[in-house]
Amino acid sequence: MTKEKSVPQLAPSKQTEKNGCGTEGGKILEMSNVTHRYGDVVALDNVSICAQEGEFLTLLGRSGSGKSTLLRIIAGLEEPSQVGVLRIADTDVTGKPANQRDCTTVFQHYALFPHMTVGQNVEYGLKVRGVLEQERTKRGREALELVQLEGKYERRIHQLSGGERQRVALARALVTKPKILLLDEPLGALDEKLRMDMQIELMHLHQKVGLTFIYVTHSQEEALTMSDRVILMSGGTIAQNSSPAELFDSPVSREVASFMGFENIFSGKVLDANDNKVRFELAGFELEGTSNDTTKIDVGMEVYVGIRSEHIRLLSSSEAEHGIPCEHVESIYKGKYTDQVLRTPLGQIQARVWDTTSEVASISKVDWDANHCVVMHR
Numbered sequence: 001m002t003k004e005k006s007v008p009q010l011a012p013s014k015q016t017e018k019n020g021c022g023t024e025g026g027k028i029l030e031m032s033n034v035t036h037r038y039g040d041v042v043a044l045d046n047v048s049i050c051a052q053e054g055e056f057l058t059l060l061g062r063s064g065s066g067k068s069t070l071l072r073i074i075a076g077l078e079e080p081s082q083v084g085v086l087r088i089a090d091t092d093v094t095g096k097p098a099n100q101r102d103c104t105t106v107f108q109h110y111a112l113f114p115h116m117t118v119g120q121n122v123e124y125g126l127k128v129r130g131v132l133e134q135e136r137t138k139r140g141r142e143a144l145e146l147v148q149l150e151g152k153y154e155r156r157i158h159q160l161s162g163g164e165r166q167r168v169a170l171a172r173a174l175v176t177k178p179k180i181l182l183l184d185e186p187l188g189a190l191d192e193k194l195r196m197d198m199q200i201e202l203m204h205l206h207q208k209v210g211l212t213f214i215y216v217t218h219s220q221e222e223a224l225t226m227s228d229r230v231i232l233m234s235g236g237t238i239a240q241n242s243s244p245a246e247l248f249d250s251p252v253s254r255e256v257a258s259f260m261g262f263e264n265i266f267s268g269k270v271l272d273a274n275d276n277k278v279r280f281e282l283a284g285f286e287l288e289g290t291s292n293d294t295t296k297i298d299v300g301m302e303v304y305v306g307i308r309s310e311h312i313r314l315l316s317s318s319e320a321e322h323g324i325p326c327e328h329v330e331s332i333y334k335g336k337y338t339d340q341v342l343r344t345p346l347g348q349i350q351a352r353v354w355d356t357t358s359e360v361a362s363i364s365k366v367d368w369d370a371n372h373c374v375v376m377h378r
């Protein structure tokens with residue numbers, strides 16, 4: 001029997017309410033107050049997360065933000081420096097080795113056995129668990145059917161494409177029916193078209209098997225397409241924990257807005273904050289924006305405001321009674337759309353236009369709707 005290692009434990013705290021799942025039941029993963037250091041590097045700083053049964057949860061973030069470390073700690077491949085609670089399916093797995101946790105990891109580089117057939121690779125986990133051959137073959141074929149590789153049972157790994165290899169890795173992980181499937185940048189090695197197709201396949205696979213998926217990626221497109229909930233990591237902490245739509249439309253900070261691609265971010269001074277509307281002053285203009293949490297916004301305080309380029313309206317001199325004056329700087333052609341760069345008293349503004357026939361010479365002002373202007377207190 002494998003010896004369980006002792007890990008320093010912190011007293012469980014009330015952090016569970018902050019981890020995105022609330023206090024109700026149905027949690028398949030509960031993890032609180034996890035800190036992890038590699039020597040002097042703090043890879044995770046007092047992080048608490050949870051996952052609901054059947055949820056597609058994504059850990060999103062730049063390289064080095066700590067997402068793989070978090071996944072490896074859940075899998076039991078890394079032992080945290082400190083941990084409060086670490087439970088999978090109501091079992092305390094603190095200090096338990098990877099093979100005693102009800103989860104399986106799929107890696108970017110497949111980690112398949114090259115000398116085995118597809119079928120042998122998929123059934124490997126069943127073989128080491130002592131499942132008899134007939135049952136193994138049945139379950140192996142079922143798992144291959146799930147990933148649409150039923151005809152490739154006898155193939156060798158080197159006879160498969162990158163996308164097919166990743167599907168074999170998925171089938172191999174699913175065949176043992178873990179409670180949680182952990183996926184560490186599984187589409188990272190595939191070309192763009194295949195990656196987009198596989199996103200849809202993974203989404204359908206998740207719906208079909210109903211397992212909890214915890215998915216690591218640095219791609220916001222992958223996170224937004226597939227997830228029920230996204231945890232954005234930054235510098236070993238959680239920057240935002242919300243639905244994909246909230247993350248995209250209502251970033252909680254300038255840092256999140258910048259990561260999520262808000263092209264126009266300025267700082268202004270609050271004049272008034274009521275319900276979710278905030279009036280602020282910026283370069284002598286009185287403007288209005290929207291905040292999800294005005295309790296943190298006081299009159300006179302400095303706030304950040306973010307507007308996506310697609311929400312900037314370009315006004316020609318004939319229609320421009322209101323708005324902010326601008327001068328056209330340059331047009332950047334992007335195929336499906338064109339980005340117009342404009343000089344304004346607020347600073348440079350980027351506007352996205354889909355109409356390639358629009359006349360840039362006549363642009364004299366810009367404006368936007370208050371509900372597309374996100375106000376952030378940090």
Ligand SMILES: Nc1ncnc2c1ncn2[C@@H]1O[C@H](COP(=O)(O)OP(=O)(O)OP(=O)(O)O)[C@@H](O)[C@H]1O
Pocket residue numbers: 038039041042043061062063064065066067068069070218
């Ligand atoms: N084995 C290690 N030894 C020392 N430092 C490490 C080790 N693994 C990770 N780190 C450091 O810990 C921090 C978090 O790394 P981690 O791999 O978890 O980030 P990540 O968000 O998954 O990045 P990536 O997307 O590049 O994989 C980084 O600063 C990284 O350099």
